[in-house]
Amino acid sequence: MSSMNSLPRIAEPVQRWKRFGEKQLFLPNHVVALLRPKPKQSPHLATFAVPLQFNKLDLRDYLHHAYGVETTAIRSFINQPKPERKNKTGPWYRPRAQKMMIAELVKPFVWPEPVKDEEALKPWDHAMYQKLQKDRRAQEKKQKDPKKVPLRNKFAVPDDVKSVSQQARELLRKAKGLKVKEKGLKVEGKEEGEKGEVKDE
Amino acid sequence: MGRRSDHPNFESGSFSSKPAPSSAAAFALLVGTFVTTATTTDRSTQASIQRRRRPGDESWDCSHFIPARGGRNPKPHKHELPTTYYHRRTTSRTERYITTTMATAAASAVRPSLGAAFKLTPSPSSVRISHQLVSLTRPMSTTAPLLKRHTYPGARSNKDMSKSRGQSALRRTGLRWRLSMSDDPLPKPRSREELPPVEVDPDHGLWDFFPNRETVAASPEDDMKHGRGWMVEELRGKSWEDLHRLWWVCVKERNRIATGAWERERGKMGFGKSEAQGRDREVRVTMRGIKHVLTERFYAWEDAVKLAESDPEIDLSGKGRAFTPREFLEEEAAEAKVVDYLVEEEAAEVKAEEKAVVPPPETNVQGEAAKL
Numbered sequence: 001m002s003s004m005n006s007l008p009r010i011a012e013p014v015q016r017w018k019r020f021g022e023k024q025l026f027l028p029n030h031v032v033a034l035l036r037p038k039p040k041q042s043p044h045l046a047t048f049a050v051p052l053q054f055n056k057l058d059l060r061d062y063l064h065h066a067y068g069v070e071t072t073a074i075r076s077f078i079n080q081p082k083p084e085r086k087n088k089t090g091p092w093y094r095p096r097a098q099k100m101m102i103a104e105l106v107k108p109f110v111w112p113e114p115v116k117d118e119e120a121l122k123p124w125d126h127a128m129y130q131k132l133q134k135d136r137r138a139q140e141k142k143q144k145d146p147k148k149v150p151l152r153n154k155f156a157v158p159d160d161v162k163s164v165s166q167q168a169r170e171l172l173r174k175a176k177g178l179k180v181k182e183k184g185l186k187v188e189g190k191e192e193g194e195k196g197e198v199k200d201e
Numbered sequence: 202m203g204r205r206s207d208h209p210n211f212e213s214g215s216f217s218s219k220p221a222p223s224s225a226a227a228f229a230l231l232v233g234t235f236v237t238t239a240t241t242t243d244r245s246t247q248a249s250i251q252r253r254r255r256p257g258d259e260s261w262d263c264s265h266f267i268p269a270r271g272g273r274n275p276k277p278h279k280h281e282l283p284t285t286y287y288h289r290r291t292t293s294r295t296e297r298y299i300t301t302t303m304a305t306a307a308a309s310a311v312r313p314s315l316g317a318a319f320k321l322t323p324s325p326s327s328v329r330i331s332h333q334l335v336s337l338t339r340p341m342s343t344t345a346p347l348l349k350r351h352t353y354p355g356a357r358s359n360k361d362m363s364k365s366r367g368q369s370a371l372r373r374t375g376l377r378w379r380l381s382m383s384d385d386p387l388p389k390p391r392s393r394e395e396l397p398p399v400e401v402d403p404d405h406g407l408w409d410f411f412p413n414r415e416t417v418a419a420s421p422e423d424d425m426k427h428g429r430g431w432m433v434e435e436l437r438g439k440s441w442e443d444l445h446r447l448w449w450v451c452v453k454e455r456n457r458i459a460t461g462a463w464e465r466e467r468g469k470m471g472f473g474k475s476e477a478q479g480r481d482r483e484v485r486v487t488m489r490g491i492k493h494v495l496t497e498r499f500y501a502w503e504d505a506v507k508l509a510e511s512d513p514e515i516d517l518s519g520k521g522r523a524f525t526p527r528e529f530l531e532e533e534a535a536e537a538k539v540v541d542y543l544v545e546e547e548a549a550e551v552k553a554e555e556k557a558v559v560p561p562p563e564t565n566v567q568g569e570a571a572k573l
Contacts, residue, residue: 027448027492033459034410036417036467043399046407049463066449067406108399109407114468115416123420124471133469 021061030054032062035100036111043108048101052078059101070106077101409453410460418461418468424476430486436494444491451488455481 032054035047046069050059056074063069081095115121142148170180368374376383412419436444458481465473509515515524 026445028452029488030452031455031459033456033463034407035460035463040393043401049459063406066453067409069406105407107402107405109405110399110401112415112417115470120416121470123422124418124465124473126471129469129471 020064021057028062030062032059036114043110044105046103046105046109048103050076050099050101052097052099054099054101056101059103063103069103071103072106073104075102410456412457412461416470418465418470418473419457419477421473421476424458424461424473424480427480427483430483431490433490433493436490437497439494441495444494448488448491451484451491454484458484 030051032051033049035049037045037047041047048059054062056076059074059076060071063071077100079098079100081097083092083094085092118126173180365377368377408414411417412423431447436447439447458477462474462477465471465477506517509517514526516522
């Protein structure tokens, strides 16, 4: 406690709002989400994702009446997403923007530490989720970079295709009366080393 | 500015420290001779004299304007070198004339010779005389300071309007003027680790945004633990207070689900989107039911108002009692009337039956035959 005494005392923020809105709203249909603050953000700040039609006074009254949270000031901004297109070739459109508000709280609020432990994340199937995300990212990267896409002749030839083509080649040679290589397939019932016979190794 | 050698005064005789018979003549001689000596001396002397101005030189010392430089190379940066601009104009016009003419020719030569000049003319009277001298020399000069500026009534002021010229945060020039708090030590901010941990109120209202106080986001398993939403039939019997309370429970639940979803997606915790959406859907079913019931009640009320308009017992004017039932006796009388009416009806029916019971026999037989 002595170390605490030596520290400078920070004045408690005082609520400056004197009046609240007078219009009564009985059945509000808004969804307000509380977001995790940035790592170095003050515990006296709380970030909210609010509907676009919300204003600062709305949030202040909402927090006061519904949650009993007192605020000293509220800042707001809108995150405008980048234009997108449907199915990569469709028309361009801009996804709906997201309004954010940062409320200065009278009483500080510290979030619990983010869950990083793999064991604690098991209920969300974190390992599988990560694997899928990684695969998807790799796939996207591959598709975006034309250099990474191998040429047709650089593809690995499957074994069955290889063997069929080999057999076809040997059949052709046999039809022409040419000598078949030793590497060829072996036909059962024939003597080994006989000329013109297909051998299997 | 023209070359120094073009100046007529520059071609006067050599420097002499001897005081001249008249101080005025001596000053004229001096003004001419300083530069001549500087220009005519051999190269080695000139080099030794022509050193760069340093902040240590008292007439140029403006180091108090400039933050101290440490490190291996204490030589000031070129931008830190003071310029004449930094000087307040405390010198007399004569001095300024001398310095400006000399400094450009051979900057180093000015200072020692100036010192000599002021040794020679220490008294105010001699300064006054030198002033006259300057005015004497003026017609022969072609240097810029002596050129009379072309002025006319309403001419723009020639002063520098930029109060912060030469100040640069990037070049760390400092301020042009000394501030009262320049030497005050600034307080240092404390690191976050030094501060005591913030105590969060366990009853803080913001906890209501969390589905789970430890992990913030609810696990999919927990999200799945829900039944169905309230059906309209179940909500019809509820009062407005109950419905209103239930609505706010739903609103908070939706906020909780949204907060959990943000946390799960931002923190890349894993799956659980569909479970959260399923929970949200059921909440919305309840909310829709509440609105449905309230709408029904509103329609019923509208119909009741219409009915009341034609009801004599109900007064919609808003004055006095809205509902005034009729008198008791009136009601009884009405009842009695109804009873009479029923009795009359019964009697009529009996008569009709009697008539039917005794029909003409022929027709009856015919009727029976037809039936058979």
